[in-house]
Amino acid sequence: MIQFYHVSKVYSSNIHALNDITVQVNKGEFVFLTGPSGAGKTTFLKLIYCDESPTQGEILVNGINIARIKSSQIPYLRRNIGIVFQDFKLLKDLTVFQNVAFALEVTGIRGKELKRRTWKTLRMVGLLDKMDETPLKLSGGEQQRVAIARALANNPPILLADEPTGNLDPEITLDIINLMNNFNASGTTIVIATHNTDLVKKYSKRVIRLTMGRIIDQMHPERPTLTPEIKASLV
Amino acid sequence: MHFLRKAYRDIRRNILVNGISISIIVFSLLIFSLFLLVLFNLNKLLAHWEGEIQVITYVKEGLSPYEVKNLEKHILSLRGVKSIKYVSKSDATLLLKRLFGGQKGILEGLDLSILPASFEIQLKKEFHRGRGLSEFVKKLSQLKGITDIQYGQEWITRLSTIVLLLRWGQWIAGVILFIAIAFIVSNTIKLSIYSRKEEIEIMRLVGATNGHIKIPFLIEGFFQGVSGAVLSLGVLFILYQSFLLKSGPFIKASLGPIAFSFLPWTSMGGVISVGIFLGFLGSYLSLARFLKA
Numbered sequence: 167m168i169q170f171y172h173v174s175k176v177y178s179s180n181i182h183a184l185n186d187i188t189v190q191v192n193k194g195e196f197v198f199l200t201g202p203s204g205a206g207k208t209t210f211l212k213l214i215y216c217d218e219s220p221t222q223g224e225i226l227v228n229g230i231n232i233a234r235i236k237s238s239q240i241p242y243l244r245r246n247i248g249i250v251f252q253d254f255k256l257l258k259d260l261t262v263f264q265n266v267a268f269a270l271e272v273t274g275i276r277g278k279e280l281k282r283r284t285w286k287t288l289r290m291v292g293l294l295d296k297m298d299e300t301p302l303k304l305s306g307g308e309q310q311r312v313a314i315a316r317a318l319a320n321n322p323p324i325l326l327a328d329e330p331t332g333n334l335d336p337e338i339t340l341d342i343i344n345l346m347n348n349f350n351a352s353g354t355t356i357v358i359a360t361h362n363t364d365l366v367k368k369y370s371k372r373v374i375r376l377t378m379g380r381i382i383d384q385m386h387p388e389r390p391t392l393t394p395e396i397k398a399s400l401v
Numbered sequence: 402m403h404f405l406r407k408a409y410r411d412i413r414r415n416i417l418v419n420g421i422s423i424s425i426i427v428f429s430l431l432i433f434s435l436f437l438l439v440l441f442n443l444n445k446l447l448a449h450w451e452g453e454i455q456v457i458t459y460v461k462e463g464l465s466p467y468e469v470k471n472l473e474k475h476i477l478s479l480r481g482v483k484s485i486k487y488v489s490k491s492d493a494t495l496l497l498k499r500l501f502g503g504q505k506g507i508l509e510g511l512d513l514s515i516l517p518a519s520f521e522i523q524l525k526k527e528f529h530r531g532r533g534l535s536e537f538v539k540k541l542s543q544l545k546g547i548t549d550i551q552y553g554q555e556w557i558t559r560l561s562t563i564v565l566l567l568r569w570g571q572w573i574a575g576v577i578l579f580i581a582i583a584f585i586v587s588n589t590i591k592l593s594i595y596s597r598k599e600e601i602e603i604m605r606l607v608g609a610t611n612g613h614i615k616i617p618f619l620i621e622g623f624f625q626g627v628s629g630a631v632l633s634l635g636v637l638f639i640l641y642q643s644f645l646l647k648s649g650p651f652i653k654a655s656l657g658p659i660a661f662s663f664l665p666w667t668s669m670g671g672v673i674s675v676g677i678f679l680g681f682l683g684s685y686l687s688l689a690r691f692l693k694a
Contacts, residue, residue, distance in 0.1 A: 238610075238611075241608045241610045241613075242608065244605075244607065244608035245607075249606050255599065255602070257599070257600055257603065260414075268603070268604075269607040271407075272604060272607055272609035272610075272613055273608060316607065317607075320607075
């Protein structure tokens with residue numbers, strides 16, 4: 167589903183954000199991308215949704231080589247990728263419904279179909295009763311749910327999340343990750359970038375650890391490289 | 402239809418930013434249209450002054466009516482003559498008397514028979530100045546039966562210089578003003594687009610094509626341009642009605658017989674076109690730069 171082959175990203179100020187990364191995320195996987203700030207997590211995600219292009223290497227997303235994608239094709243690629251951020255990126259003057267419908271509108275969906283799909287997505291994230299509220303009247307966790315609903319409204323096969331729980335308290339954090347877990351169970355491939363190692367330990371998911379732009383470790387729940395803690399959490 | 406509806410919704414959502422943009426367009430175009438209004442009336446005045454130019458030639462004493470008729474024919478055959486009017490000695494006397502009106506007494510005791518007969522010659526427009534005029538005067542002076550020619554040489558030369566300066570001045574000022582206004586308007590629109598940076602960013606993230614992002618903004622730019630231009634003409638008309646027309650005596654003194662009038666339809670159309678052009682182009686260029694970044 168997502169394949170990186172010897173990918174490097176150097177920013178103009180000679181900052182090596184990513185160094186020779188080769189990694190694969192399979193269809194239907196749930197992956198945590200961890201590492202300290204500046205490890206290259208955000209760059210990793212940005213390369214997948216074509217907000218940045220690699221300096222070297224090839225990236226395949228759904229079989230398309232996005233290192234060579236035309237800029238006019240990028241919007242169509244993004245419709246297959248839902249993206250969630252730490253700061254939610256909701257439009258404050260639109261209602262919850264309008265914020266979610268926004269993502270469907272840009273793909274040309276209108277009228278009844280737009281309403282039906284927006285309602286359906288809001289029901290999935292448990293916010294149907296708040297659809298007429300504006301984001302500022304919602305709690306942080308609820309705002310992130312709206313952002314997830316917007317990201318998933320188009321039924322994308324991939325969901326990327328960049329520190330989605332960075333602004334949330336621990337209880338709400340678990341709520342949000344559990345919600346993503348549910349979507350993963352229904353087939354969505356999920357990649358979450360987080361520096362919250364405690365959170366990662368709570369889930370028996372694959373973990374890619376980045377430091378200074380390199381993968382230093384990959385832990386798989388089924389493999390013996392798991393820490394005793396994660397093993398314990400798997401039991 | 403979807404884009405029109407979206408543009409309408411966006412304008413309502415961003416009413417303050419749109420209001421500021423439109424106000425700046427109104428003021429900028431008001432300056433521009435005020436400039437056009439002054440220019441339009443000034444040109445009318447210049448055309449009137451130019452139309453006033455006539456050549457008077459005095460006829461030798463003692464010519465027979467046949468000779469006068471003959472002279473008139475000769476003058477009419479010269480290139481550039483639009484019309485000709487013979488003012489006989491008695492016509493000249495009458496004219497003088499009419500001119501003095503109530504103070505006819507002044508003329509008493511004067512021998513009005515010294516007034517010479519003359520021809521008042523109106524020239525075609527292209528003979529109003531420069532070589533055309535001097536060549537006409539030269540040919541006229543070669544005719545027999547003529548004593549003197551008057552055509553206000555100095556006045557014409559000075560007027561021609563003023564007309565030339567004003568015509569060049571209006572182009573230069575117009576171009577500078579247009580550039581300044583284009584700069585102000587495009588920067589205002591750029592600010593209004595930047596204020597919606599987040600919205601554009603989200604649209605891009607959820608997979609909106611550049612066309613989908615641009616079209617509502619271009620419609621907004623078009624709307625800002627049209628409404629800014631129409632409002633500026635409205636304000637100008639109010640100014641014209643309540644200020645320029647009321648200061649009538651002063652303007653009448655400066656413009657003479659010319660009535661101070663409002664912009665013609667073509668100029669109003671021009672101002673609206675400039676508004677649309679600026680609104681549309683301002684949005685287009687700002688968006689192109691923004692979407693590239």
